[in-house]
Amino acid sequence: MKRKSIAVVGAAETTQMGKIPNVSVIGLHADAALNALADCGLKPSDIDGVATAGISPVDLAHYMGITPTYADGTSVGGCSFMLHVRHAAAAINEGLCNTVLITHGESGRSRVGAGGFGRAASSLAGQFEMPYGPAGPPTMFTVPVLRYLKARGYTVEDLAQVAVIQREWAAKNPRASYKDPITVEDVLKSDMIAWPFTKLMCCLVTDGGGALILTSAERAKDFPQKPVYILGTGESVETPMVSQMEDFTSSKAFRVSGKKAFEESGVSHADVDHLMIYDAFAHLPLYGLEDLGFCKPGEAAGFIKGRNTAPGGKLPLNTNGGGLSYMHSGMYGMYALQESVRQMRGVAPAQVPGAKISIAHGVGGMFAASGTIVFSNEAP
Amino acid sequence: MPPPRMLPEPTPETRNFWDGCKAGELRLQRCTDCDGGSYFPPRPFCPRCGSRKVEAYKASGQGVLWSYVINMRPRPDMGTEPYAIAVVKLAEGPQMMTNIVGCPQTPEALVLDMPVKVTFAPQNDDISLPFFEPAGA
Numbered sequence: 325m326k327r328k329s330i331a332v333v334g335a336a337e338t339t340q341m342g343k344i345p346n347v348s349v350i351g352l353h354a355d356a357a358l359n360a361l362a363d364c365g366l367k368p369s370d371i372d373g374v375a376t377a378g379i380s381p382v383d384l385a386h387y388m389g390i391t392p393t394y395a396d397g398t399s400v401g402g403c404s405f406m407l408h409v410r411h412a413a414a415a416i417n418e419g420l421c422n423t424v425l426i427t428h429g430e431s432g433r434s435r436v437g438a439g440g441f442g443r444a445a446s447s448l449a450g451q452f453e454m455p456y457g458p459a460g461p462p463t464m465f466t467v468p469v470l471r472y473l474k475a476r477g478y479t480v481e482d483l484a485q486v487a488v489i490q491r492e493w494a495a496k497n498p499r500a501s502y503k504d505p506i507t508v509e510d511v512l513k514s515d516m517i518a519w520p521f522t523k524l525m526c527c528l529v530t531d532g533g534g535a536l537i538l539t540s541a542e543r544a545k546d547f548p549q550k551p552v553y554i555l556g557t558g559e560s561v562e563t564p565m566v567s568q569m570e571d572f573t574s575s576k577a578f579r580v581s582g583k584k585a586f587e588e589s590g591v592s593h594a595d596v597d598h599l600m601i602y603d604a605f606a607h608l609p610l611y612g613l614e615d616l617g618f619c620k621p622g623e624a625a626g627f628i629k630g631r632n633t634a635p636g637g638k639l640p641l642n643t644n645g646g647g648l649s650y651m652h653s654g655m656y657g658m659y660a661l662q663e664s665v666r667q668m669r670g671v672a673p674a675q676v677p678g679a680k681i682s683i684a685h686g687v688g689g690m691f692a693a694s695g696t697i698v699f700s701n702e703a704p
Numbered sequence: 705m706p707p708p709r710m711l712p713e714p715t716p717e718t719r720n721f722w723d724g725c726k727a728g729e730l731r732l733q734r735c736t737d738c739d740g741g742s743y744f745p746p747r748p749f750c751p752r753c754g755s756r757k758v759e760a761y762k763a764s765g766q767g768v769l770w771s772y773v774i775n776m777r778p779r780p781d782m783g784t785e786p787y788a789i790a791v792v793k794l795a796e797g798p799q800m801m802t803n804i805v806g807c808p809q810t811p812e813a814l815v816l817d818m819p820v821k822v823t824f825a826p827q828n829d830d831i832s833l834p835f836f837e838p839a840g841a
């Protein structure tokens with residue numbers, strides 16, 4: 325994409341977060357959308373592009389009273405919103421539309437107006453994975469991890485350490501679901517879900533949503549909030565079945581998406597002040613640090629243990645507390661983007677002083693897909 | 705009564721694989737146009753070069769335990785005891801998800817890289833599932 329040509333001008337999460345039994349899925353989309361519109365002083369009629377996942381962009385446009393000239397229903401799991409940002413940037417640059425609304429809403433916990441899970445028995449996953457007993461992400465996303473630990477020389481304590489440090493960030497965030505400090509021992513002693521994964525190594529299950537509004541960088545200067553510019557973007561997909569990942573120790577989708585985003589943005593790793601890596605489970609930040617090139621293979625666990633990603637460290641990571649401690653409604657990518665925007669605006673609860681470059685990196689499915697966005701608060 | 709085990713519904717492109725399992729053969733596919741080697745799951749073309757000139761063949765049924773988790777909260781159709789959801793790396797190269805049978809479902813018994821071999825468990829008249837057991841068991 326054209327560098328620094330597009331900016332986020334509106335960003336907000338749902339009014340409530342966590343357990344929201346009185347709002348349906350579409351209601352969460354709308355609540356987040358209205359908050360984002362208020363954030364940038366626009367009305368639904370000012371929006372001419374829509375993008376969402378989980379529900380159809382048709383549902384969103386109709387419910388909000390929007391008549392778009394651009395609709396994106398890319399649905400590749402929790403990183404779909406990173407892909408929506410990427411596509412919206414291209415669409416605005418191409419003149420397909422001027423102002424794009426991207427929404428997420430999910431009743432992950434209360435399941436109000438939510439569809440079911442499940443895969444057709446005739447799909448490839450239905451034939452070649454489901455007969456062997458996987459019961460949702462905790463027993464699927466985790467399947468490659470024993471191989472990864474062995475190949476890297478990491479331990480289950482290294483996985484636990486990820487959760488411990490993210491809880492330190494969550495403690496600084498009033499909206500986080502869990503804020504009390506935990507130790508490696510606490511993590512290891514929590515309920516065993518799918519060996520070697522304990523409960524505290526797995527993401528939360530909550531209700532919530534978020535929305536973003538994007539427009540051209542040129543127009544962005546006229547909005548009330550400080551514009552957050554998009555420097556670079558990446559996306560890729562690998563496989564719908566975790567068992568068919570090419571390499572259990574590295575995500576091809578992460579590598580391809582991350583490389584593309586870095587190339588587009590022109591920033592170097594040393595330029596990055598703040599990082600979000602979608603943490604559905606405790607191993608994701610380890611894979612992410614390695615596959616994005618922040619750490620050499622085998623050095624990510626030591627990097628985290630050495631407090632480089634902790635409060636006060638040189639690469640603050642998952643500063644909202646992450647999917648492990650902040651919230652996780654199912655498709656968490658939107659919340660990673662929201663935290664990057666807050667950090668770039670300088671209004672995050674755990675603000676990184678002077679941060680100028682932030683990266684939000686998402687995963688979709690079980691290493692199925694990936695999207696990466698490089699943000700900056702410096703004007704083009 | 706627990707629900708019956710979730711079973712595959714073969715499609716025209718995978719029928720040969722499931723017929724193989726019923727006949728006690730683990731069938732893989734390979735390309736006759738390139739050196740891409742064996743691939744899985746089945747499809748009527750080579751995922752590496754796109755050629756439709758592919759053949760199914762009887763694989764060795766040998767492999768090693770590549771990775772796994774032990775599900776402590778059994779899916780209702782899988783009984784009441786914890787079980788391993790495993791991936792085996794076949795001698796021919798492809799990986800496949802499976803269950804490991806004939807050994808305790810514990811980290812002590814399930815050691816990465818241990819040799820395993822295929823065994824078929826009939827589920828009904830049409831479907832036999834390919835499981836793996838420790839080789840030499």
Ligand SMILES: [Zn+2]
Nearest residue numbers: 735738750753
């Ligand atoms: Zn070929």
